[in-house]
Amino acid sequence: MTKLKKTYPLYLNNKAAQPNTDLEVTDKFTGKVAFRTALATPDVIEEAIAGAVRAAEPMARLASYEKQDVLQHCVDRFQERFDELAYALCVEAGKPIGDAEGEVTRLIDTFRIGAEEAVRNYGEIQPLDISARAKGYMGLWKRVPIGPCSFISPFNFPLNLAAHKIAPAIAMGCPFVMKPASLTPLGAIIMGEVLAECDVLPEGAFSILPARRDGADMFTNDDRLKLLSFTGSPGVGWDLKARAGKKKVVLELGGNAAAIVDKDADLDHALERIVFGAFYQSGQSCIGVQRILIHADVYDEFKAMLVKKTKTLKAGDPKKRETFIGPMISEKEAVRLKGWIDLAVEGGATLLCGGKREGNMLEATLLEGVPRDADASKEEAFGPLANLSKFTEFAEALEQVNDSKFGLQAGVFTRDIHQVLDAWDTLDVGGVVVNDVPSYRVDNMPYGGVKDSGLGREGIRFAMEDMSEIRNLVIRRESAG
Structure with a gap:
């Protein structure tokens, strides 16, 4: 029978860390404490953000095949740890075991899609000679990583909704800091454990940080972070957007479908x-x-x-x-x-x-x-x-x-x-x-809502677009004009 450990670390700048064990996580059916996780203090979150900033350039330089290899490694390891992941979901989220196994399957699908999209970051050649003054000019554009990203994931799909942030970030070449839901942090922590096995990722490429609300404000307010992706309740999501400053914001919020x-x-x-x-x-x-x-x-x-x-x-x-x-x-x-x-x-x-x-x-x-x-x-x-x-x-x-x-x-x-x-x-x-x-x-489909249901779209390809900027190139032939 699958068993869980008594304590779990957080992941700070690619490495396991145990600054404390203040967060108790219960078995949602029995109500008893199932395990404890390390809890990120503001100092730890600051260190993680600074690490993501340092990692931005080396992450952007990773070759497409290197990013694909990381994501494929995750696919392989999640398959090997399938039963453990499903049992963890069953305990921390109270999810019936059949539903939990279905979510692990989707986790694997999401990282597999990410591995495929990591080598499909296409740009475009654009004719610029639309009038006489532009004769001899041509344009090209490509997508480049937006930079350090901040992710806040919810309790109800603690594996797959975290995966929909992590996988496109790696595929695009963006370092990230993630706050998993305090009620269900273990799935994201296990993903951190698997990512830590990938030596190709530069230090600071990722941090998985269970945190209390006061520390979580740093995930929103810090201008060094270039994108905030939040999945959760509308009240919280729109408040975060109002406080996010200059960064791009993606919100996956509620519904009454x-x-x-x-x-x-x-x-x-x-x-x-x-x-x-x-x-x-x-x-x-x-x-x-x-x-x-x-x-x-x-x-x-x-x-x-x-x-x-x-x-x-x-x-x-x-x-x-x-x-x-x-x-x-x-x-x-x-x-x-x-x-x-x-x-x-x-x-x-x-x-x-x-x-x-x-x-x-x-x-x-x-x-x-x-x-x-x-x-x-x-x-x-x-x-x-x-x-x-x-x-x-x-x-x-x-x-x-x-x-x-x-x-x-x-x-x-x-x-x-x-x-x-x-x-x-x-x-x-x-x-x-x-x-x-x-x-x-x-x-792999574009997923998201309108009105109070959010902003932006998930689905690996579409999330990668949010996690990137378009960089244009204009070339003038010597004979132009």
């Missing part, structure tokens, strides 16, 4: 995917299905199917294979969402199933008739809750999806290609997923 089920949809398929999208890893996903919009012609039938299927979901110990619903990240979060459910019911919503809480375990919950101004409808639930509503015209459903301050992804179950194109044209979101849930993501 909707899935439309049209009258011609394959209901059996939609059922399986929507139940998964709403309740996998206890709904703690920014693209989890929170709003289910069902055509009036199939509403009663599909509602009955959803309630029946949801009641069969097994809740309990995430280390057991049969478990689908594990604990929420903390009792505080479970109490919050239970309060939202109760307030929605008091406001006129109908509780179709679920709604009970014990500690940080909250039942998979379906509501209908939730008032539009209720938190359970307008805010991000980030837990095992989904709301049902009815529509009669497809255009009406599109309007309902857009009636949100969030705009991350949306799902549309339909066989009508015209309605697919209408959705793509109309929905104010970062991505439309047809005949699947908005929770679906492939790690």
Whole structure:
């Protein structure tokens, strides 16, 4: 059986360091301390930022094949440590073991994509002779690393969402400092352990630093850092952007994603995917299905199917294979969402199933008739809750999806290609997923949102663009003019 160590270091300028062991990390199911990690003080963070600044030039000089070799090494080592990584996720995040294994698979995919993109940093030749005065001139441009980057990653996908920052940084040649979520730091620390095996990386190429909020301010405010990439809650993300100064900012924030089920949809398929999208890893996903919009012609039938299927979901110990619903990240979060459910019911919503809480375990919950101004409808639930509503015209459903301050992804179950194109044209979101849930993501696609859901796009190629600047070259032939 896989076991975790009692203490883990942080990684400072490519090397393991143990300045203290102040951060206790709990097993989210038992509530007991599972391990401790070193905690970065402001002095340690300062040393890491200074190291990243020193590493900027040698990182930029790394050959494409060298960056590819580092990323491929990570792929190989993550495959070798697959079970360890999955078990760590299961413990620190409370993620059911099947979901944890799925995230490790995506971690490997993300670094593999990074290895491929490391040798695809293309530029362009541009004709400049667009008028007589520019005859004999030609232009070229290329992308160069932006410089030291700052990363803050969340608790819900502590492996893959950290990977979506680390892999493109290495592929682009940017040194970085990362603050993993204090509730789930181990995945990033293991990535640091693997990166530390790569001698080709210059000192200061990376630091993985669990830190408290006061120390974390340095990840945001320091002007030596040229890019801040944050994944987390909208309130925190927009505040960080306001304080980030001159640096470029990429934000992957919240959502309350909707899935439309049209009258011609394959209901059996939609059922399986929507139940998964709403309740996998206890709904703690920014693209989890929170709003289910069902055509009036199939509403009663599909509602009955959803309630029946949801009641069969097994809740309990995430280390057991049969478990689908594990604990929420903390009792505080479970109490919050239970309060939202109760307030929605008091406001006129109908509780179709679920709604009970014990500690940080909250039942998979379906509501209908939730008032539009209720938190359970307008805010991000980030837990095992989904709301049902009815529509009669497809255009009406599109309007309902857009009636949100969030705009991350949306799902549309339909066989009508015209309605697919209408959705793509109309929905104010970062991505439309047809005949699947908005929770679906492939790690090479451009992923991100609009409105309060964020700025910029992830997906290795697109993150590399954010982590780079365009440098132009103009050449005048001697015979010009």
